[in-house]
Amino acid sequence: MRKKIVLNFPPRTVTKPITYHLVKDYDLIINIIHAKIERGETGVLVIEVKGKKEKFLEAVSFLEKQGIKVQLLAQDIDLDIDKCVECGLCTGVCPTQALYLDDEWHIGFDKDKCILCENCVQACPTRSISLKI
Ligand code: SF4
Ligand code: SF4
Known part of the structure; x- marks a missing residue:
């Protein structure tokens, strides 16, 4: 099983070795997609988790x-590449560089980096980007 999850940490928990426990105690493979954690403040961690469902x-x-x-x-x-005109607007609002323009100015999408913030859905003038359920 493979899932993307957002973890919201209250300030008292941001210094705890949470990802260590997920790996060691639950045999999960963790890919950190996005992290904003500062001592004394609420933290946010977006991770992709792979492992057994029960774990x-x-x-x-x-x-x-x-x-x-x-x-x-x-x-x-x-991303519907047939509708995309490669204007690059979505790359400017993507916080994780999941959407990018390559060396030849063609649009690229790295699904593993996406945190589903939906900024690109709002920004695209040709409605080439949508949420898939
Ligand atoms: S904003 Fe839309 S049309 Fe422009 S590059 Fe991104 S997906 Fe393509
Ligand atoms: S939803 Fe769009 S803007 Fe947000 S991270 Fe994913 S690709 Fe980037």
Whole structure:
């Protein structure tokens, strides 16, 4: 099973080795997509998790017991390349560089970096980008 999740850390938990526990105690493979964590402030971590479903559910229960809010990202972004005019507007609003222009100014999309913020959906003038359920 493979899921993208957003973790919201209350200030008291931001210094805890949470990802270490997810790997060691629940055998999950973690890919950190986006992180904003500062001591004394609320933290946000967007991760992709791979592993067994039952271990994942146990890990979510562990996180919630720590006071960490877990939000599942169940959707995907779909880029319709036939409609895209490669204007590059979406790349300017993408916070993780999941959308980019390559050396020849063609649009590229790295799905693994996407945090589903939907900025690109709003920005695209040709409606080439949509949320896929
Ligand atoms: S904003 Fe839309 S049309 Fe412009 S490059 Fe991005 S996907 Fe293509
Ligand atoms: S939803 Fe769009 S703007 Fe947001 S991270 Fe994904 S590709 Fe980038």
